[in-house]
Amino acid sequence: MTELPSLRVRWLQALALASDAEAERFGQSFGVGDAAFELLRAPEVGLVMARGRAGGTGTAFNLGEVTVTRCAVRSSGDRIGIGWVQGRRLERARLIARLDALLQSAPSKAVDAAVTELEAARAERQAATARKAGATRVEFFTLVRGED
């Protein structure tokens, strides 16, 4: 059970960053539609302050406010699930909260495999974007002008 928190963090992150189709498929594979949930906190949209550090090491500053949607549910197995996602996405927040409650009592091997798949899909998406941007990169060369 010691690895459970980190796995939970991974699925919360993977589900928030997955595409709609991926998240839906993930939900279906764990039968989220068949389980009963009590809504503790209906999906609601709000703002959180994103903070940053210049260069990753400087003093923290407020980068700006980010729109987020959050939701909380309780499963019939008395587990509390939470869902947070960037943007105004009520349904995604609800789906994540339900899955979060459900996955806490699911066998961790199956969950781990499914989460790894989501993470791989996201890495692939990021790599594709990076390739596309990388293809337009321009290298600048200058001759040494001898000023220093």
Add this chain to the structure above:
Amino acid sequence: MGRIAAGLADPVHDAQMQFRDLLWAMSRPGSVVVLRGGLPAPPEPLVPAAYALLLGLVDGESPVWLDGDHPDASRSIRFHTGASMVAEPGQAAFAVVTRASGLLPLERFAQGSHDYPDRSCTVILQVDHLAAGAGLKLRGPGIAGTARLEIGGAPEGLVPGLQANRRRFPLGVDLVLAAGRSIACLPRSTDVEA
């Protein structure tokens, strides 16, 4: 730990409607108002009206005091409102007295200061039932002539306590009585007579 109870189903509209009801009740002391909108099932030992009002009124900047150890109520309020729970009644912006026997002397709650009389506590007192037209005689702002309010299961010493509270005006606490879905208010400006 305590069990988290569900919050308002439609937070924006329910809370607005219930705030309006509270405002109405507070400006007409002694009238019994049934809260409109959806009232979620409250955590032990709160009544629906008390829980709904807390959800609508309390936020992270208003400490709450409960009369005893109520893990379900305390966790639900913290989860939904972000408020902190305080052990000292004098530090609370909102206090909930769940049992009539739990009512402290009203002067133990924050009374406000002469510069800021609004920095006082709003006390929600749970009672068995409320009925207008009989019982205590009320006089004061918001009441044409006199009004009467019957409080079922009122704690002992409530009337002398309210009279002392009235004498401290403009300081003092404002009282919200809650029974089931109904509320009635006794602000510090109301004269109470048995």
